[in-house]
Amino acid sequence: MTTAKGPDLLAQYEDNWITAMGATFPGQGRTVLRGKDVLNDLGHRRWMEYLVYAAIGRESPELARLIEGLWTLGSSYPDPRLWNNRVAALAGSARSTVTLALAAGTAVSEATLYGLRTSKGAIDFLHRADRKLKAGQSLADVVQGELRKYRAIYGFGRPIVRGDERITPVLQLAKALGYENGHYVQLALKIHDYLKSSRYKYQINMSAIAAALMADHGFSPDDFHRLACLSFVGGMLPCYIDAHDKPEGGFFPLRTSRIDYRGAPERRWGEA
Amino acid sequence: MTETISTKIWHEDPEPDNPFAARTCYCSGFDVYGDLLGRISWMQYLWLLIRLEPPSTQQVRMLEALAVGIANPGPREPSVHAAMSAGAGGSTRASALMAALAVGAGNLGGARDVFAAMQSWAACGTDLEAWRERLRNPPVEERTDVWPDFEHSPGFDPNGATCPTPVRQLLNCLTALDEGPVLGWLGTSREALESEAEAPLAFSGVAAAALHALGFTPEQGEMLYLLLRLPGAAAHALEQEMNWAKFPFFGTGLTLTDDPGPTPPSTVP
Incomplete structure (x- = not known):
């Protein structure tokens, strides 16, 4: 299927997703991930083991434990001043939903200076x-x-x-x-x-x-x-909750004098 | 020392009774609510916010034409499909736009495509030989990045046949509005470029050319493309809200190649 190009390639994929990754069979009460039954096999393992298997297809409780430890020790600091956590805290303060907070904070974690x-x-x-x-x-x-x-x-x-x-x-x-x-x-x-x-x-x-x-x-x-990619959510969640549980708008409010303006002087539209 | 937000875009005077509320807001020196409101168009304001100077009439007309041209990629396009997937299941409206942004950000026809194509414009200008060389030998970054590697020439559609009519219509419209040589050159060089890229010009390629012609940087162009494609995603997401029964599930479209079949329940540890 890979030799086709352009519209021919798209036509081959039309209503046709062939995969070894996974699927659910609603009528049969079965779900499969990478060739293993989720309900009768993978579902009884720790979530991190499931995630590692989902991501790279490797079964290893030791590796899962290591990654869990890296997440806990390394990327779950619950400080709302950190930029990705701050997004979650601002969402809590502005009374947005917890999932929007964590999704946005996670997206922000693809940063250059950290993350x-x-x-x-x-x-x-x-x-x-x-x-x-x-x-x-x-x-x-x-x-x-x-x-x-x-x-x-x-x-x-x-x-x-x-x-x-x-x-x-x-x-x-x-x-x-x-x-x-x-x-x-x-x-x-x-x-x-x-x-x-x-x-x-x-x-x-x-x-x-x-x-x-x-x-x-x-x-x-x-x-x-x-x-x-999900390693920062452990730190974001408490930041969201804390800001959500405090007065709305209460997370580091800024008065107008906190803006240090460095731009063009005051002027009127249409006057050069 | 009090920490402050440093900006060339915005400043405010406070209300006398509340230092946390603005009495006057200035955008690049213009009083937004006392001067601009009711006098300038949204597109003029958008330009001012990004560029910090007012646009010319012709620049606004061109940006506005581009904005109309890309506002709705249509319900088959992946970023709109993503927004509709949010709508169909009754997800939050913010998630619909976040979905559209996430999908519409990508290399294939998305904002990253525009960013990369604008880098090509910055490097090659209207030099056909430079374009040919860059299309044949695209720059290779030694370091890996969070973005996947490009699998096609930025601004061209690897799954296309010939350049679709609406893409050419947008290019023609923008060419008529372009005071510089960029869009006209793209029109006359399009087939040569498509031949080298082995793919037809895409909306992202036209948008990149127009944004370059208007003097935007690739970073600004990427951001504007993300922003200006959201209206269609919003409208289609709203239309599909809770419409799951009439929204494609591709029920018979998936084939699992390594299905172990029914398995006996394992013992719960």
């Missing part, structure tokens, strides 16, 4: 760095080359503060699960050591350590992106 772009960027960098090292480049060349080209390295450095307090507990979790000595975890820590002692002073952040742990499981950037 999913940094996570995906971090695993991408680790993969590229590893290839360059294997091709004979030095660690210093790889890191400096990345900084020269992009002025930053995803997964290293952090807005607002320098260190990342999540690294130690995440490494403890990884150790408890036997994942702390993986190739990419060691590479990430080597890059951290180099940067920390260099003039750049960047330190490893949560994105890079999570990315390294996922890379050690053989995951691609897309795999990691898909496995992490």
